[in-house]
Each structure stands twice: as C-alpha cells, then as structure tokens.
Amino acid sequence: MTTTTTQSVAPNLRLDGITLTYPDGDGTLTALDRVDLDVPAGTITAVVGPSGSGKSSLLAVAATLVTPDSGSVVLAGTEVNGLSAADRSRLRRERVGIVFQQPSLLPSLTALEQLQVMAHLDGRGPRGARSQAAELLDAVGLAAQAGRRPHQLSGGQRQRINIARALMNEPAVLLVDEPTSALDHERGAAVLDLIARLTRERGTATVLVTHDRTHLAEADEVLTMTDGRLGACASAV
Amino acid sequence: MFVAWRDLRFAKGRFALMGTVVVLITLLVGLLSGLTAGLARENVSAISSLPADRIAFAAPADGRSVSFTDSAVPEKAWNTWAEQPGVTAADPVGIRTLNAAAGERTAAASAFGVDPGSGIAPAGLAPGRIVLSEQAADELGAAEGDTVRLGGLDLRVAAVAGDASYSHTPVVWTTLDEWQRIGHSGTDIGTGGTDSEEQATVIALRLDGDDVDTAAGDRAAGTATRTPDEALSAIGSYQAENGSLQLMRGFLFVISALVVGAFFTVWTIQRSPDIAVLKALGAGTPYLLKDALGQAVVLLAAGTGLGTLIAAGVGGLIGGGDVPFVLDLATVLVPAGVLIALGAVGAALAVRRVTAVDPLTALGSAR
Numbered sequence A: 001m002t003t004t005t006t007q008s009v010a011p012n013l014r015l016d017g018i019t020l021t022y023p024d025g026d027g028t029l030t031a032l033d034r035v036d037l038d039v040p041a042g043t044i045t046a047v048v049g050p051s052g053s054g055k056s057s058l059l060a061v062a063a064t065l066v067t068p069d070s071g072s073v074v075l076a077g078t079e080v081n082g083l084s085a086a087d088r089s090r091l092r093r094e095r096v097g098i099v100f101q102q103p104s105l106l107p108s109l110t111a112l113e114q115l116q117v118m119a120h121l122d123g124r125g126p127r128g129a130r131s132q133a134a135e136l137l138d139a140v141g142l143a144a145q146a147g148r149r150p151h152q153l154s155g156g157q158r159q160r161i162n163i164a165r166a167l168m169n170e171p172a173v174l175l176v177d178e179p180t181s182a183l184d185h186e187r188g189a190a191v192l193d194l195i196a197r198l199t200r201e202r203g204t205a206t207v208l209v210t211h212d213r214t215h216l217a218e219a220d221e222v223l224t225m226t227d228g229r230l231g232a233c234a235s236a237v
Numbered sequence B: 001m002f003v004a005w006r007d008l009r010f011a012k013g014r015f016a017l018m019g020t021v022v023v024l025i026t027l028l029v030g031l032l033s034g035l036t037a038g039l040a041r042e043n044v045s046a047i048s049s050l051p052a053d054r055i056a057f058a059a060p061a062d063g064r065s066v067s068f069t070d071s072a073v074p075e076k077a078w079n080t081w082a083e084q085p086g087v088t089a090a091d092p093v094g095i096r097t098l099n100a101a102a103g104e105r106t107a108a109a110s111a112f113g114v115d116p117g118s119g120i121a122p123a124g125l126a127p128g129r130i131v132l133s134e135q136a137a138d139e140l141g142a143a144e145g146d147t148v149r150l151g152g153l154d155l156r157v158a159a160v161a162g163d164a165s166y167s168h169t170p171v172v173w174t175t176l177d178e179w180q181r182i183g184h185s186g187t188d189i190g191t192g193g194t195d196s197e198e199q200a201t202v203i204a205l206r207l208d209g210d211d212v213d214t215a216a217g218d219r220a221a222g223t224a225t226r227t228p229d230e231a232l233s234a235i236g237s238y239q240a241e242n243g244s245l246q247l248m249r250g251f252l253f254v255i256s257a258l259v260v261g262a263f264f265t266v267w268t269i270q271r272s273p274d275i276a277v278l279k280a281l282g283a284g285t286p287y288l289l290k291d292a293l294g295q296a297v298v299l300l301a302a303g304t305g306l307g308t309l310i311a312a313g314v315g316g317l318i319g320g321g322d323v324p325f326v327l328d329l330a331t332v333l334v335p336a337g338v339l340i341a342l343g344a345v346g347a348a349l350a351v352r353r354v355t356a357v358d359p360l361t362a363l364g365s366a367r
Helices: A055-062 A085-095 A111-121 A126-139 A155-167 A185-202 B002-010 B012-048 B075-082 B134-140 B176-185 B214-221 B228-232 B236-280 B285-319 B329-356 B359-363
Strands: A013-024 A027-039 A043-048 A070-075 A096-099 A173-177 A205-210 A221-226 A229-235 B054-058 B087-102 B105-114 B129-132 B147-150 B153-160 B169-175 B202-207 B223-226
Touching: A013 A055, A027 A043, A027 A055, A027 A205, A027 A229, A043 A055, A043 A185, A055 A070, A055 A173, A055 A205, A055 B359, A085 A096, A096 A155, A111 A126, A111 A155, A111 B002, A126 A155, A155 A173, A155 A185, A173 A185, A185 A205, B002 B012, B002 B236, B002 B285, B012 B228, B012 B236, B012 B285, B012 B329, B054 B075, B054 B214, B054 B228, B075 B087, B075 B202, B075 B214, B087 B134, B087 B176, B105 B134, B105 B176, B129 B134, B129 B147, B134 B153, B134 B169, B147 B169, B153 B176, B169 B176, B202 B214, B214 B223, B223 B228, B236 B285, B236 B329, B236 B359, B285 B329
Parallel strands: A043 A205, A043 A221, A096 A173, A173 A205, B105 B169, B129 B153
Antiparallel strands: A013 A027, A013 A070, A221 A229, B054 B202, B054 B223, B087 B105, B087 B147, B087 B202, B129 B169, B147 B153
C-alpha cells in the first residue's frame, strides 16, 4: 500500500473574515470589511492604499492590539481569539515584530539597549541578549553607533534600529507600518532593501503597509486596501 | 527596571530636582521630629521616668479631663490606695512650679515633693536636703553642698542627678513635707500648684499585675487613674505643644506624598508615548508598573536617605547644645520610613496611569 502525504505549510499569519468597526457618532465606521489574508514565512505582502483606508487597522488586528468584531486571527499557529490580554502581550512579544512608522525609540536607551530591552521584556538574560543585539545592529549596518542615543542618530539610522528591534525576538510575523514615510527616496529604498533581505534570511512573514508605490519591487504580493476591503492589486515585480 | 535605571541616568536634571525636594522635605521632617521629641522630653520626662504603673489624679468634675494643674489628693487617698489588693506601692507626688535661687542666680523650677523613703525618691533626698536635676544645677550654678532657696526655704543640695524636666522647667526633688511647707509660703508662680490644704498632686501606683481592679480603687479613694502614657496628656502645655508639632509633621508627610505623586503624574504623562511603544512591543502592564514604581522607590530611598543623613548630622550638632533635640531611631528612621511609604503610595497612584496608556497610539490610532 502506498501512502501519499500532502504537506501543506500553514502561513505564519492568517486573517480570516476579519471585520472591525468603530463607533462613529451615532453610527459605526467599518475599518475592515471581511478581510482575508495569508502571509507565508519568508515572504513580503505589501498593502497599499490611501490614508484612512484601513491599513493601520489591519496592522493593529494582526498585532493583536485590537480585537476584531468577527473573524479569526492565527499567528504562528496560535488562534488569537479568546486569548487574555496578558497572553496577547506574550504572543506579541514572542512572535510578532513591529516596525513603527516613526522609529519610536526610547530616548534614554542607546542603540544597543533599544534591542536589549526586547530580550529583557522576554525575560532573557543580558549576556546572550547583548551579543544578539550587537549582531543585529551589525546586520543593519549600525555596529559603530551601538552606544549612541536616538538624538545622536539620523532619521535613517533610527529607522534601521526600529527594524533591528522588531527582529530581536526572532518573530514569526513582521508588521511594517509606512517605514519610509519620514525618509528621502534613497534612504527609503535602502530601508526596504534591508526589510526584504532580513525577511528572506530570517523567514518572517512580513506585512508591509505603505502608501508609496515606488518601493514595491521587493514585495511577493501587493494588495490594495480600499474602504476596509482588501483586494488584489498586482503581482510583485 | 531595565528602562527605569536608564531613565534615571538620562533625565538626571529632572530626577535631581525632584530628589532635592525629597531631601529637603526629609530634612525638615527629621529636624521637626527631633525637635518634637526634644520638646516633649523637656515637658514630660519627669513624669514618664517615674517608676509607676499608674498615676492617680483627683477625680475631675463631670465633663472635665484629669490634669496635673487641677489635681489635688489628700493623704487619705494614698492610704486608701495602699490598702487596695494588688497595689504594691502608693506614693504621693507633689508638683509645683516656682522660683529657685542660689546666690545671685534664679531660675524657674518644678519642685517634686516625694517621701524620702519611697521607691520614687532619688538617692540622697532627706529633710532639709534636695536633689537637683542637672539642668536645674546648671541654671542655678549650684552644686552638691550648696544652698538653694526654694519657696522661702533654704535647702542644701544633697546631689545633682538625672535630667528630669517638667513643663519645660528642670526638676528639683524635695521631701513631701517641705514641698507642702513651700506651698504655705506663697511663692508659687502659678503653674501646677495646689493650695495649702492639699497634701500632694498625684499618687504614683505600683501594681503587681495588669489585672488589678483600679476602678475599685478609684471609687474608694475618689481618684481617676491613668497609665503613665495617658497621664502625659494631663500636662496642659504638652498636649497643646505636641499636638501642634505632630500636626505640622503630619502635614509634611501628606505634602511629601502629594509632591511625589504630582511629579510622577507629570513624568508618566510625558512618558506615555514610550509606554505605548513598550506595550505594543509586548510589555505587560505588571512589568511596566514594576518598572515605574521601582523608579519611584529608588528616587524616594535615595532622597530620603540623604535627607536623613543630613538631619542626623544637623541634629547631632545642635542636640548637644541648648536646643531640645532627640536623635534616635524613632526620630530618624521612623519618619524616613513613613516618607518612603507615603511617597510610594503617592507614586503608585500616579503610575497607575500606565494601565490606561493605549498601545495602539504607537501605531498612530488616529488613522
């Protein structure tokens, strides 16, 4: 007897039928309308759309920061619905990396410490964390700036630290929110190249939210968000 | 406290400013505590150091409290007390404030009249002989063997011993008989005196246990007994003075908690964007609260510790002079502990705002 095994690799991030509404005066505003999204490991899914279309709401749901009205969010094999706030924090800490639109670095920490704090949140010891943080800083080309604080760094350098911080806990899912909005074209391109490289190297499922269509060459899939609905836009270049 | 320690180092100016406020408040509370205890000692040490389990006052009129000033007990009362079951000693004590003179020098003093053979009499006390407290001897410039004029009587100094003080005047120990004769002489200057018909102010009782029926003794003797601690409030000046100083101290504790709370409220509001980022990155609320509260406790402990050291140093310098100042655990460490505890409460109320910070703001929730 011959047995055939069909191996299907589950995506690192799966959103299924997500609907999210906000109170809006006497009525409600639908931020996400029955959104489905699968992002496999090692790929980048770009979501483009105008301001207010629901891109950030999508990231907020994927980051477990907001509980949708309906639908399912599965992160690295874990169903988010029904988890307590503490469990969602833990899941976010261990399995999700977030690259904020503004670098949002903590002013009192050096570049190295911006990464080390992630390990501290995760309860890991300082020694291993230090070498891992140094390695990541090196990977984003900032080894020489390890001892500098945010006010001593350029916008591009801060954003690269933002990216390195998001990768510190080796996340399964990387959520990237408009990473080039505060950068010029050249620096923006460099940042996106970096995100693409790290996504491939580290096998993260990356969701890249942007309104800038000039940086989509690295995306494996490009989707368009319009009025809370997610639709196919075009294949990656 | 990964972030908290680094915040403390990074925002040195702000924390130094707040730390200085904590140091100054601690210094003020420490000095006030030492002064309060010093003044209290000058007010009550003669009473609090009496070897007595209870003090019996003349029963006050209805609605009034016992008071050393108003109390006057006849001989019959202490004889009645001496016969009560469980009472091992009932010693009359006469208290009168008057002028004492030695040579050209005069000073206000409190004459404490006791039976020379009683357990509360200082060594050396005998008819015609008195015992001066050290402060009385100092103010009168008198020493053993000198003659002191006390209420019209010339009495020889048998000894100089102890630092007993009553109502801010040094104590002069006399026999009860001579104390009663002083009363007849009419030189009483009016505080704490009894008239000439009375034979003592209060009765110092020694009991052989806590279960002695003092109420029965009070009924039989026409007295009202108090513990030595309770009896202190029967010194009018002590009650008013100590009450005012303790009120000031209490206000300083409250002010300290409010100032610390206000600082950490502003600090937490300023840090809200950072807290939102940390929450978005997965920091749990307990982690953030521990971080913030730990930071407050470090600031409070450092500020209070330094303030306490300065207060102890200043207290040590002035305590040996004329300023009544007590430097001990109760006046140094207890206020420091209370300041830290109340400051931590104020900070805890402030940093609970951490729980209200929405991590979504890190993503730009307005969009």
